[in-house]
Amino acid sequence: MCPHALIPFKPAGPKSRLSGILSPEEREAFARAMLEDVIAAAKDANCSPVIVATELYDSEDIQVTIADKDLSGALNEVLSQAVGSVLILMADLPLATGPAIQRVVTTKSNIAIVPGRGGGTNAIFVAEPAKFHVDYYGMSFSKHLRIAQEAGLSCEVIDSFLLHTDIDEEEDLVELLTHGTGKSRKYLEDLGFTLSAENGRVSVKRKNVSSPRA
Amino acid sequence: MCPHALIPFKPAGPKSRLSGILSPEEREAFARAMLEDVIAAAKDANCSPVIVATELYDSEDIQVTIADKDLSGALNEVLSQAVGSVLILMADLPLATGPAIQRVVTTKSNIAIVPGRGGGTNAIFVAEPAKFHVDYYGMSFSKHLRIAQEAGLSCEVIDSFLLHTDIDEEEDLVELLTHGTGKSRKYLEDLGFTLSAENGRVSVKRKNVSSPRA
Numbered sequence: 001m002c003p004h005a006l007i008p009f010k011p012a013g014p015k016s017r018l019s020g021i022l023s024p025e026e027r028e029a030f031a032r033a034m035l036e037d038v039i040a041a042a043k044d045a046n047c048s049p050v051i052v053a054t055e056l057y058d059s060e061d062i063q064v065t066i067a068d069k070d071l072s073g074a075l076n077e078v079l080s081q082a083v084g085s086v087l088i089l090m091a092d093l094p095l096a097t098g099p100a101i102q103r104v105v106t107t108k109s110n111i112a113i114v115p116g117r118g119g120g121t122n123a124i125f126v127a128e129p130a131k132f133h134v135d136y137y138g139m140s141f142s143k144h145l146r147i148a149q150e151a152g153l154s155c156e157v158i159d160s161f162l163l164h165t166d167i168d169e170e171e172d173l174v175e176l177l178t179h180g181t182g183k184s185r186k187y188l189e190d191l192g193f194t195l196s197a198e199n200g201r202v203s204v205k206r207k208n209v210s211s212p213r214a
Numbered sequence: 215m216c217p218h219a220l221i222p223f224k225p226a227g228p229k230s231r232l233s234g235i236l237s238p239e240e241r242e243a244f245a246r247a248m249l250e251d252v253i254a255a256a257k258d259a260n261c262s263p264v265i266v267a268t269e270l271y272d273s274e275d276i277q278v279t280i281a282d283k284d285l286s287g288a289l290n291e292v293l294s295q296a297v298g299s300v301l302i303l304m305a306d307l308p309l310a311t312g313p314a315i316q317r318v319v320t321t322k323s324n325i326a327i328v329p330g331r332g333g334g335t336n337a338i339f340v341a342e343p344a345k346f347h348v349d350y351y352g353m354s355f356s357k358h359l360r361i362a363q364e365a366g367l368s369c370e371v372i373d374s375f376l377l378h379t380d381i382d383e384e385e386d387l388v389e390l391l392t393h394g395t396g397k398s399r400k401y402l403e404d405l406g407f408t409l410s411a412e413n414g415r416v417s418v419k420r421k422n423v424s425s426p427r428a
Contacts, residue, residue: 100373115375118385119392119409119416138411141392159314161329164375171332178333178355195333197352202333 003085003105003125005047006064006078008071009035011057015092017168021206022191030187034167037094037182044098045105047087052078072136082129090122094176094184095162103158110153114163115141117172123163173204217299217319217339219261220278220292222285223249225271229306231382235420236405244401248381251308251396258312259319261301266292286350296343304336308390308398309376317372324367328377329355331386337377387418 013024014031022030039049039061051063052074066074075088087105089096104112104125111132116122119139126132131151135143148155165175167184176185177195192207227238228245236244253263253275265277266288280288289302301319303310318326318339325346330336333353340346345365349357362369379389381398390399391409406421 097373115393118388119411137414139392139409139416159311159376160373161375161378162373164378174332178353179329195353197333200352202353 003047003087004082005042005045005049005087005089005101006052006075007035007038007042007049007089007091008052008075009057009091010054012055015168018170018173021170021173021204026191030184031091033182033184033187034094035091037180037184038089038091038096040182041093041096041098041101042087042089045101047101047105050078072134075136076133079126079129079133085125085127086129087123087125088134090116090166092167093122093163093165094167094182095165095179097162100160100162103160104163107156107158109156111144111148111155112158113141113144113148113155114158114160116164116166117168120166122166123158170204174202177204178202217261217301218296219256219259219263219301219303219315220266220289221249221252221256221263221303221305222266222289223271223305224268226269229382232384232387235384235387235418240405244398245305247396247398247401248308249305251394251398252303252305252310254396255307255310255312255315256301256303259315261315261319264292286348289350290347293340293343293347299339299341300343301337301339302348304330304380306381307336307377307379308381308396309379309393311376314374314376317374318377321370321372323370325358325362325369326372327355327358327362327369328372328374330378330380331382334380336380337372384418388416391418392416 015027018027042049049061051057051059051061053063053065056065057063064078079086104114104123107125110127112125113121114123119141121140121144124144131153145155167176173188177188193204194207196203196205229241232241256263263275265271265273265275267277267279270279271277278292293300318328318337321339324341326339327335328337333355335354335358338358345367359369381390391402407418408421410417410419
């Protein structure tokens with residue numbers, strides 16, 4: 001009753017859409033901080049984190065290193081060999097909490113899925129991994145519903161904004177600074193990011209002009 | 215045990231940030247379709263909808279017409295006179311469902327709040343309206359938490375992406391076309407809107423060049 005939580009992670013050159021406001025070093029440090037928040041939430045939900053990375057990553061947690069595969073190929077290789085239920089959790093979900101993940105892994109369906117912004121899939125729980133495969137390119141949420149249906153698997157959609165909120169763009173940082181409680185929020189605040197409400201619209205502002213060392 | 219659901223609504227000139235892809239008439243029709251979806255969800259959750267509008271609106275539901283007040287002022291006037299618990303629900307939440315609203319109104323706390331994208335407040339349930347007031351300008355989510363705390367009221371944050379997703383910008387339409395099931399999704403589809411996934415990024419496309427009559 002303690003599912004593995006597969007967390008795909010790309011240590012090098014992550015989060016390119018934040019390059020307007022974070023340096024390459026800052027983006028790498030920020031991505032690591034988000035990963036640590038996700039790992040902490042997974043552990044709080046009694047899941048065992050397994051980092052699925054494109055290169056070896058400095059962490060105490062179990063790792064699977066997959067060099068020459070895309071995201072879906074890498075995860076499907078792990079799914080095909082998995083024993084017991086598996087949760088796949090994206091690494092850029094710093095609002096994730098133990099209770100939110102618990103709602104996913106305690107589903108009574110064969111599959112539980114949390115959509116991400118923009119048609120994606122942020123979390124997916126698979127009771128019997130050998131019967132399912134993932135396809136993360138494009139409109140993956142609709143694809144995953146269809147794959148489950150074609151395999152005759154029941155599927156629950158979990159209604160969670162904490163797991164729906166992936167951090168890709170500058171405006172997503174508003175969500176992190178509003179609702180975050182972990183290391184990645186602190187990292188942004190240490191860099192001088194704050195919320196600003198001008199004309200009623202909320203955005204992020206960076207106070208310090210010179211970047212602190214990451 | 216059947217709370218009123220106050221739904222603020224602006225019939226004229228709504229959703230200006232969609233003006234790049236919808237004509238003024240289409241935006242008004244789209245806003246009405248979203249309102250109807252929200253009303254249907256509120257009724258499904260056993261709430262009694264009350265439209266709080268800036269002008270009289272053609273609807274069978276109960277209406278309160280407030281002419282010369284801003285959103286917060288209008289709602290606070292209603293709250294101060296309300297008998298029994300009250301839910302305030304934004305009109306641009308077309309993914310709202312009965313079960314999602316049920317999670318809000320069945321809170322065991324004095325207040326239940328669902329944050330919106332960008333620091334806002336999309337739904338707020340108040341067990342004793344006379345003890346609370348709203349302030350919707352800017353970072354209203356944080357303000358509402360503070361108002362509850364200062365009034366000594368317990369507050370639950372409801373983790374729902376269906377109620378978190380307000381429709382303001384073109385990219386929000388991706389969420390509606392992916393997850394919507396009601397009239398506002400159908401309205402967009404009838405106008406020729408579809409999802410498109412190019413280079414793995416999902417966006418909306420409008421097929422018909424000529425606008426159908428709204």
